[in-house]
Amino acid sequence: MFWITVGIIACLLAWLYHKQQPIKSILMEEEMIDHLTNEEKGRVGEEEIAQFLKKLPGKFLLYNNFYLPIDAEKNTEIDLLMVHEKGIFVFESKNYAGVIEGVSHDHFWTKSFSATYNQRFYNPIKQNDTHIRALKNIIGPYEVFNIVVFGREASLKVESMPTPDVYVCKITQLEFLYDLLGILPKQISLEIIRDELVQIEPVDWEMKQQHIERLQSRYGHKAIS
Structure with a gap:
């Protein structure tokens, strides 16, 4: 009887231990994610x-956290914009x-992060498409490459090149740009694009804050970083 009781208690403790693992896993993941x-x-x-x-290689201009007007009341922010002599690249980080x-x-x-913990976020390709449309309103109908870059700790289960001008990769896979630049002809006048972009009025802190609040309201706080 004693050993039967011990066995029952052991089974119960094992069940409780495994039942707590998803909660423990979530807490560990939250700590890992939210330290920044x-x-x-x-x-x-x-x-x-x-x-x-x-x-x-080559000549290029690099802009980071570059705000563009969508209309008279709204702006959109490009994480990184590279105007290269061989092409224009908009990066969503x-x-x-x-x-x-x-x-x-x-x-x-x-x-x-586990079978029991996931979050949705707005499709970054579509998010970057908004940036590209705003950019083309300024510089004209150039071909622009839409490049979405995830962090080192991401495991991607997405199509890496859904269309010829869209790329989805990890930050460790950006070497493909060397090959892409190697096959593209020189086709961009940096001076012309720079002169177009310099005409955009700087966005002040209040306008940036309104942009962030609009995205948070529409897509959720954790969907816009």
């Missing part, structure tokens, strides 16, 4: 991308961890 704010994580990712881009899943035409994608 979304804004801080975003800046870290953008800076790492910028440092990589500065090493690329998502310094996320976890498993990233989504399809190019979906409205939302998902980042998962």
Whole structure:
């Protein structure tokens, strides 16, 4: 009888232990994720991308956190804009961890940290499309490459090149730009694009804050970093 009781208690403790693992896992993941704010994580990712881009061959202009008008009342922010003599590249930085899943035409994608913990975020390809449309309103109908870059800790389960002008990759996979620049002809006048962009009025802090609040209201606080 004694050993039966011990066995029952052992089974009960094992069941309780495994039942608590998802909760423990979530708490550990939250601690890992939230030691930096979304804004801080975003800046870290953008800076790492910028440092990589500065090493690329050829002549180019590099802009970071560049605000463009959508209309008289709204603005949109490009994380990184590279105007290269061989092409124009708009980068959307998502310094996320976890498993990233989504399809190019979906409205939302998902980042998962375990079987019991995931979050939705606005499709970054579509988010970057908004930036590109605003950019083309300023510079004209140039071909612009839409490049979404995830952090080192992400595991991507998405199509890496859904269309010839859209790329989705991790920050460790940006070397493809060397090959892409190698096959593109020189086609961009940096001076012309720079003169177009310099006419945009600087966005003050209040307008930036309104832009952030609009995105948070529409897509949720954790969907815009």
